[in-house]
Amino acid sequence: MQQHPLTVIVNIKPDQKGRLKELLHTIRIDINKNPHLRFPEISTTHFARFVLIGGGTRATRDLETRLYFSVNFDGEWEDYIDLLVDKAGAGVDAIFSACEGYPNVKPTDPNYRKRFKDFIQANTLKTTTFYQGYREKTVQEVQQSIARRSKLEDLVNQKGLEGFKTEVKINPASNPSILAKIGGFLKKAVGKGLGFIFSPLGGWLKKNTNKGLDFLLSKIIGVRVFPDVLPEPSLPSLEVDTRDEFTDYLESVQNEMTVVSEIDPKQLGATKRILWLVNFLSEKLFNKGELGGISSIHFARWVIIDNGKNLLFESNYDGNWEQYIGDFVDKASLGMDSIWGNSAASVVYPKYGAKDLQAFKKVIIDHQVPAAVFYTAYRFDSVRNILNDLVVNRLSTAGATEAEFSELCSRL
Amino acid sequence: MVTTNQKPTATELDFEDTQGFVLSTYKHLTVSVNVFLKIGDAAQAHEWLKGIVPQVVSAARWATGPDGKTIKPETALNLAFTAEGLSLLNIPLGGFSTEFREGMAPRNPDKPDDLCARSRRLGDTGPSHPVNWEYGGPKNEPIHLFLLLFAVDSDKLKEYLQIQRDNWERFGLTLLAEEFDYRPAHSREPFGFRDGMSQPRIKGLVTKDEELGSDKEVIAAGEFIQGYLNEYGYYPPVSDKSELAKNGTYIVYRKLEQDVVTFWNFVYTVAENDPNKAEYIAAKFVGRWRDGTPLTLSPERPNPALAADPARSNDFQFVANNDKAGYGCPVGSHVRRTNPRDSLMPDPAASTTAVRRHRIVRRGRVYGPDYPEDVVGYLSQLKTAQGADKFVADSDKPRGLIFMCINTDIKRQFEFIQQTWVNDPKFDGLYRDRDPLLGSNEDGDISNMTIQARPLRQQIQNLPRFVTMRAGGYFYMPSMTGLGFIASLG
Numbered sequence: 001m002q003q004h005p006l007t008v009i010v011n012i013k014p015d016q017k018g019r020l021k022e023l024l025h026t027i028r029i030d031i032n033k034n035p036h037l038r039f040p041e042i043s044t045t046h047f048a049r050f051v052l053i054g055g056g057t058r059a060t061r062d063l064e065t066r067l068y069f070s071v072n073f074d075g076e077w078e079d080y081i082d083l084l085v086d087k088a089g090a091g092v093d094a095i096f097s098a099c100e101g102y103p104n105v106k107p108t109d110p111n112y113r114k115r116f117k118d119f120i121q122a123n124t125l126k127t128t129t130f131y132q133g134y135r136e137k138t139v140q141e142v143q144q145s146i147a148r149r150s151k152l153e154d155l156v157n158q159k160g161l162e163g164f165k166t167e168v169k170i171n172p173a174s175n176p177s178i179l180a181k182i183g184g185f186l187k188k189a190v191g192k193g194l195g196f197i198f199s200p201l202g203g204w205l206k207k208n209t210n211k212g213l214d215f216l217l218s219k220i221i222g223v224r225v226f227p228d229v230l231p232e233p234s235l236p237s238l239e240v241d242t243r244d245e246f247t248d249y250l251e252s253v254q255n256e257m258t259v260v261s262e263i264d265p266k267q268l269g270a271t272k273r274i275l276w277l278v279n280f281l282s283e284k285l286f287n288k289g290e291l292g293g294i295s296s297i298h299f300a301r302w303v304i305i306d307n308g309k310n311l312l313f314e315s316n317y318d319g320n321w322e323q324y325i326g327d328f329v330d331k332a333s334l335g336m337d338s339i340w341g342n343s344a345a346s347v348v349y350p351k352y353g354a355k356d357l358q359a360f361k362k363v364i365i366d367h368q369v370p371a372a373v374f375y376t377a378y379r380f381d382s383v384r385n386i387l388n389d390l391v392v393n394r395l396s397t398a399g400a401t402e403a404e405f406s407e408l409c410s411r412l
Numbered sequence: 413m414v415t416t417n418q419k420p421t422a423t424e425l426d427f428e429d430t431q432g433f434v435l436s437t438y439k440h441l442t443v444s445v446n447v448f449l450k451i452g453d454a455a456q457a458h459e460w461l462k463g464i465v466p467q468v469v470s471a472a473r474w475a476t477g478p479d480g481k482t483i484k485p486e487t488a489l490n491l492a493f494t495a496e497g498l499s500l501l502n503i504p505l506g507g508f509s510t511e512f513r514e515g516m517a518p519r520n521p522d523k524p525d526d527l528c529a530r531s532r533r534l535g536d537t538g539p540s541h542p543v544n545w546e547y548g549g550p551k552n553e554p555i556h557l558f559l560l561l562f563a564v565d566s567d568k569l570k571e572y573l574q575i576q577r578d579n580w581e582r583f584g585l586t587l588l589a590e591e592f593d594y595r596p597a598h599s600r601e602p603f604g605f606r607d608g609m610s611q612p613r614i615k616g617l618v619t620k621d622e623e624l625g626s627d628k629e630v631i632a633a634g635e636f637i638q639g640y641l642n643e644y645g646y647y648p649p650v651s652d653k654s655e656l657a658k659n660g661t662y663i664v665y666r667k668l669e670q671d672v673v674t675f676w677n678f679v680y681t682v683a684e685n686d687p688n689k690a691e692y693i694a695a696k697f698v699g700r701w702r703d704g705t706p707l708t709l710s711p712e713r714p715n716p717a718l719a720a721d722p723a724r725s726n727d728f729q730f731v732a733n734n735d736k737a738g739y740g741c742p743v744g745s746h747v748r749r750t751n752p753r754d755s756l757m758p759d760p761a762a763s764t765t766a767v768r769r770h771r772i773v774r775r776g777r778v779y780g781p782d783y784p785e786d787v788v789g790y791l792s793q794l795k796t797a798q799g800a801d802k803f804v805a806d807s808d809k810p811r812g813l814i815f816m817c818i819n820t821d822i823k824r825q826f827e828f829i830q831q832t833w834v835n836d837p838k839f840d841g842l843y844r845d846r847d848p849l850l851g852s853n854e855d856g857d858i859s860n861m862t863i864q865a866r867p868l869r870q871q872i873q874n875l876p877r878f879v880t881m882r883a884g885g886y887f888y889m890p891s892m893t894g895l896g897f898i899a900s901l902g
Contacts (some may be wrong), residue, residue, distance in 0.1 A: 153871075161868050230645045236638075236657065239649035241510050242823070253838055295757045320533070322823060323832045329644075330766040331758070357644050357824075382838040409867045410737070 001074050001138050003046065005127040007303050007312075008069040008120060012052070016098035017064060023094055024050055024372040031375055036091030039375040042083050044074040046139055047299055047316045049256055050095070050373040056262035056310035057346045058366040067099055068258065070314055072299040074138045081117050092116075128272070129279040129302040133383045137390060145393035146381055152396060153412055161409070168408065169399035217338060221277065222270035224341040226353030237358035240365060242321065252379040254298060257315040257324070260305070261367040267342035268308045274338050275302050294327045298376075298383055302339065311343075318382040325364060329357050336360070425616040425633060425640070427471040429659040429891045433490040433560055434637060434818055435471040435617055437608075437775065439595070440484050441562035443569045444777060446591040446665070446814065447576070448547055448885075449557040451500050452584030457556075458501065458902020460583035464491065465895045487572045488562040491895065492663050492887035497556030502901045506652040508888065511822045512662055516884045517542030519550040533827060535835040535852035540881035546667070547589035548885040555588055558665070558887045589883070591667065593777035593814040602670045602778060602811050603694075603849070603878075604787030606704035606719070610726050610751055612771045616640075629768065635825065636773050636818050637661050643769045648820035656898075659891030661818050664772075664826045667779070667883040668850075670812040675878045676791050682872055687792070693872070696863045697848040699747030702788070706747075708733050711740035730755035731763075738864035744845040749833045756840060770828045772817040780811025812879070822886060846875075853877050 012020060027034045027050075039045045048071045054063030073080045084092055089107045096102045101122065103115035134142065156164045218225045263271050296318040303312045317324050328336050333354040340363065343349045347367065350359035378386060388411050395408045427435065438444075451457040469488040477483045495505055495513045505513050511530070518528050524543070531542055542549040561576060563569035569592075577587070601607040612631040634642030638650045639658030650657040676690070679697075683689035695701045701714035708728050710718060719725050731754045735741055741748050743755075752767055754760035784790050819825035833839060834847040837858045844858045845851075853859035853875040863870040890898065 156868065157871060157873075164868075232641075233646050236507075236647040236650045239507055239509055318838060319836065320831055322828055326766065326769065326824070326828070330769065331762055355644060356646060358646070358649060382841075384841040385838065385843055388841065406867060410864075410869075412869065 001136060003072060003074055003132050003135065003137075003299075004077065004080075005130045005299070005301050006069070006071040006073065006077070006080065007125045007127050007301070008067075008123050009053070009125060009305060009312075010067050010069075010096070010123040011100040012065060012067050012098055013100055017052075020067070020095065020098035021052070021064075021372065023098075024052075027091075028373045031373070036094060037088045040377070041087045042080075044080060044083065044139055045375065046072040046074070046142075046377050047254075048072070048373075048375040049258070049314070049371040051258045051369055051371045053258070053260055053312075053369050056260045056306070056344075056367065061260070061367060061369060067095075068312070070301075072132075072316070074140075078117070081120055082113070085113055085116060125303050125305055127301050127303050128275040129282065129300075131278075131282040131297060131300040133298045134386055134390065139377050141393075142378065142386055142390070145389040146378070146386070148396065149389040149392040149412070152392065156412055164409070164412075165405075168396050168405060170405055171399045171401050217274075221273045221338075222267070223274050223338045224267070224270075226337045226341060226355075230352050230355060237356070238362055240358055240362045242361070242365060252376050253318055253382050254316055254376050254378070255318075255320060255324070256371050256374045257313070257317065257321075257364075258369050258371060259313040259364060259367045260310050260369065261313075261340065261347050261363070262344035263304070263308065263311050264342055264344045265308070268304075271311065271339070271342045272304065274342075275304070278302070278335070278339070294331055296324065296327065296383055298378070298386075311339075316376065318384075325357075325361055329354050329360055425471075425614075425637065426659050426891075427473065429893055430471045430637060431490045431889055431892065431895075432469040432471045432488055433663075433775065434661055434889060435614070437595075438488055438562050441486075441488055441564055442595045442597070443564075443566050444560065444562040444593055445569060445573055446589075446593065447559040447561060447573075447587065448555045448589040448591075449559060449580060450553055450586040450588050451497060451556045452586060454500050454502070455902055456584040458899060460580060460585060461501075461895070461899035461902070463579065464489070465892075465899050468892065468895055470892050486564045486568055488560075489576075490560040490889065492558040492560070492889040493898075494555050494558070494885060494887060496554050498888065498898070500556060501898055503656070503898060504652065507649060508651055509649060509662070509822060511827065512886050512888060515548075516664075516666075516886050517545070517549050524550060530827075533831045535830060535846075535850075536881050536884075537852050538854040538877065540852065540877075542881075542884075545881065545883045547883045548665070549883070553586075553588050555885055557585070558663070558885070591779060591814060591883075593779040595777055596782070598785035600702070600783075600785055600787065601776075601813055602672050602780065602783060602787070603675055603698075604672075604785075605694075605698050605700065605702050607776065607813075608774065609700070609704050610747065611773060612636075614773065629771075631768055631771050635769075635771060635820060638820050642820065653897070655896075656890055656894045658893070660894050661820055661889055662822050663887040663889050664815075664817045664819070664822060665883075665885050665887060666815040666881060668813045668815050669810050669880045669882050671878050671880070672787065672811065673791070674876060676788065678876065678878075687788075691788070693863075696742050697745060697861060699741040699745035707741040707745070708735040709740075711735075729753050729760065731760045739866065742861075742863050743840050744842050744848065744862055746847055746849045749839060749847050750829060752833065752840065770825055770833075772819045772825050772829065775816040775818060777814050777816075778812065779814055781809050783811070810882070812882075848875055848878075850879050851875075851877075 023036065027036050032038060032040050039048055051068040052064035053066050053068045054060045071080070093107045096119070101119060103112070103119055105112050105115055152164065152167065155167060214225050217223050298316040300315040305312050336354040340349055341353065347363060349363055350356040354360040392408060392411050395404050400408055432438070467489050468491055469485065474482045474484060495508065495515065499505060514530065517531060517536070520526055520528060527537060527541060531537065536542055543551050545552060548555055559576065561569065561572055563572050599606050599608060612629055614636050615630050615633045632643045633640035634648050638648055638660050640647070642648050679694045680690045683693050691702070695707060700706050701719070703714045703716055704719040704725055705714040706725065706728055708730060730736060730741065730748065736755065748755065752763065754763045756763035756766060817826055834850050835852055837844050837846055839845070842862065845860045845862055846853055846858065848861040854877050856874050859873070859875045861872045861875055863872070
């Protein structure tokens with residue numbers, strides 16, 4: 001089943017801000033059991049968040065004038081909104097009634113559902129780039145896989161290999177067809193060829209294609225290109241103050257990031273083109289749980305908001321902030337530069353690009369807003385855990401060949 | 413940002429201007445004491461500094477005698493400061509890193525018992541909670557100065573300490589803690605493993621191979637000393653004061669108590685009291701056999717010749733040496749977590765680049781009663797001798813490691829290693845494992861050790877905490893120029 005992003009941005013009524021913040025706080029502190037909005041019951045939700053955002057500059061960052069509501073969900077948009085209204089109608093009403101343009105009808109009114117959908121639709125923005133760590137897998141499938149592997153792990157711990165063999169059907173060995181082999185090879189090869197922008201290979205291509213990649217990026221796509229070799233700096237790097245709420249673990253394996261930054265109006269077209277390209281790559285190539293060299297992202301998105309004025313980035317990632325930014329810079333600086341390099345002067349994007357770690361950190365810190373509510377359906381599971389669990393589930397339920405059984409054992 | 417036009421140079425290290433501790437292990441100065449002091453009166457402290465600065469040992473080459481041999485000093489003294497100490501001495505903290513300014517265990521006057529975000533990141537939880545620390549914690553008196561004294565033997569050290577004590581008392585400094593430690597001749601840490609085998613080589617530092625081990629990696633000097641280019645090709649952030657912008661660095665100090673008896677009891681229980689199996693399990697925890705043989709190079713048994721050869725004992729990668737899956741050195745073992753080499757996603761080259769940006773130079777020594785090279789043999793002896801052995805009497809006495817490391821970016825180097833590699837249960841695709849030696853293993857649900865094997869891994873559950881934090885702090889160790897500058901502000 002297809003996974004989809006929902007990106008809603010709506011103005012908050014100034015006199016309702018206090019109430020809204022309090023309400024979101026009560027949801028946050030008891031995310032699974034609060035009386036207002038329990039995402040586990042809206043069972044097609046992978047990840048969701050509410051963030052009070054401002055504008056795309058350091059000065060406007062914390063204004064909290066708008067509510068950003070984001071979901072990564074399974075299936076059709078309409079079904080998801082229906083589920084939201086059915087399972088959490090009162091909570092949803094309490095939240096969105098603090099926002100401008102909310103329909104002036106009670107949830108009990110027969111017209112409410114349609115009016116609410118219209119309201120959500122009117123405030124929904126098209127997600128320009130959407131990355132999924134485990135494509136086409138539903139929440140249910142993922143959770144089943146997690147439970148399945150956990151059960152097999154216990155079984156193996158109690159009964160050893162023999163006990164495990166009773167649980168898994170062994171099929172007679174069958175050789176993969178020549179065609180499948182060639183197909184696999186081609187897929188790999190193409191992946192490496194086009195996956196340049198987010199992988200360390202990008203750096204290599206940049207150096208070895210005689211400026212061919214630079215030409216493609218700067219002349220055809222139109223993004224700003226940064227030097228491969230840094231000129232020797234004359235001054236020490238900036239000391240940047242990372243806020244604890246970003247660097248600290250939340251109550252889950254995952255962490256959240258929301259960044260809103262101003263786009264240089266002259267670079268809006270280039271921004272759209274590069275985001276289209278990244279989206280294309282996300283769909284066609286980075287569909288195995290790895291956005292370039294980074295294997296810790298469950299879902300990420302870039303959305304051009306405010307009629308092209310600002311760029312919103314959202315990520316649901318494993319681990320901690322320091323590690324994540326390090327990954328950006330170590331493994332995907334070309335990708336970062338190609339996207340955020342188009343920022344307006346107010347963003348103060350590093351002169352020589354994301355390779356200037358401290359200056360790049362400052363860009364993120366200056367434009368990051370902490371979520372008021374962050375929900376994950378997989379509190380204890382990293383992307384790598386989930387991808388592994390999916391394979392274990394598949395091999396152990398469908399039946400495995402001898403070779404696959406060995407593979408299965410190595411994944412427990 | 414630095415406010416000066418003085419441009420740091422990227423080339424050679426300035427040995428004369430760098431404190432000796434930063435670049436040397438003082439191998440011949442086998443005993444030492446870490447002295448933590450509090451300033452009573454700033455003016456007096458400045459006077460003390462003026463007298464002490466000329467005694468501070470730099471990394472300059474030692475003099476040569478008429479016989480052509482190096483004259484090695486019998487004592488050495490180095491000096492470092494906390495942020496609070498610098499402030500009292502009129503040094504503005506602009507440009508110093510947040511983690512240094514806040515300290516390893518920041519005070520929270522409103523909620524003094526709460527665990528702060530940094531402690532959670534470092535795994536200083538449960539019994540390691542900073543409120544329980546002997547010094548350096550939020551409930552202890554604030555440390556201002558850290559005096560490191562080294563000597564060739566205990567008598568010399570006592571004599572040297574007495575001279576220093578008489579001196580600091582005259583200037584109104586108060587002793588908060590005195591921690592004696594030493595370098596055992598057998599180079600084994602208290603669990604019985606050979607220690608200090610993997611150290612990054614600092615670019616520009618010429619030294620003998622045996623002092624640094626055989627690590628072929630040469631890491632940019634700016635990762636360890638301020639004023640030089642780091643692994644990103646940039647200069648690390650430094651103080652706004654140009655006098656403190658070069659040849660200084662940050663020192664991380666952690667007193668790590670090791671529960672040796674619990675460790676070996678646990679290992680023997682898992683091994684069902686089979687000594688060979690126990691050696692194997694313990695080696696899998698560490699990633700090396702007790703004599704230092706890397707499991708990646710010799711997974712079946714120790715190889716004394718290999719372990720003893722500094723050119724080979726640290727010359728390995730995980731993927732390149734066919735150990736990607738961890739069948740030799742387990743993925744979650746201590747040495748692999750603290751230096752993953754080429755093993756991280758997505759490929760060896762990217763892993764190597766990333767790992768080079770999270771290295772530290774360790775300067776650890778041990779504290780507590782002396783112990784033999786063969787701790788395991790000793791322990792099994794005392795089991796049969798029913799407590800007749802000296803070790804039994806000593807086994808109740810605290811012992812462990814005084815872990816110190818040198819880095820220019822505490823957050824990106826020491827704290828990153830601690831949070832992202834040592835204590836992250838999801839390290840490199842794992843599920844519920846932490847570093848079996850250092851990890852904050854106190855939550856039964858996340859305290860596994862997985863030993864990768866074919867056809868099936870061995871999963872050891874419910875590891876207890878073997879190492880407990882007893883004291884700690886972040887310190888700034890200025891250059892020789894910097895010391896003079898601080899002293900001059902009085």
